[in-house]
Amino acid sequence: RLFAEIERWRLEAQETKMEAERRESELRLEAHEATQQARRLTSLVEDRTKYTVWVQTGSVKGSGTSAKPTICLIGTHDRSSGDLPLEATGPHRDGAFDRHVLTEFKIECGYVGDITDILIGHDSTGYAPSWFV
Numbered sequence: 001r002l003f004a005e006i007e008r009w010r011l012e013a014q015e016t017k018m019e020a021e022r023r024e025s026e027l028r029l030e031a032h033e034a035t036q037q038a039r040r041l042t043s044l045v046e047d048r049t050k051y052t053v054w055v056q057t058g059s060v061k062g063s064g065t066s067a068k069p070t071i072c073l074i075g076t077h078d079r080s081s082g083d084l085p086l087e088a089t090g091p092h093r094d095g096a097f098d099r100h101v102l103t104e105f106k107i108e109c110g111y112v113g114d115i116t117d118i119l120i121g122h123d124s125t126g127y128a129p130s131w132f133v
Helices: 002-046
Strands: 048-056 069-075 102-110 115-122
Touching: 048 069, 048 115, 069 102
Parallel strands: none
Antiparallel strands: 048 102, 069 115
């Protein structure tokens, strides 16, 4: 009877060891997959892409804005740039959002895929925040 009891414990220990090894293997695979996913996401964030955007303010009276405009690029990777400030550079930066002005903007953000949508907005600040684009 003692021999049977020892044999049962030995088999249980062996099954427990096999279960632990199987679970360890599953966890290693899950950790590997999570690491690969994190690397892909990090690459998307760190992979900076430069875009050139042209914005034309309307020609009707009151088209310009004193607000701080923003842009959001939306792409095919189900990602967006988030709201980015439209900051003009160069000789015409002071009048970039005046009536009937065409302004070039350089934007850099994480890769969003092929651009499908562009959202333009502003923060409604300043003495004349309305804007006709």
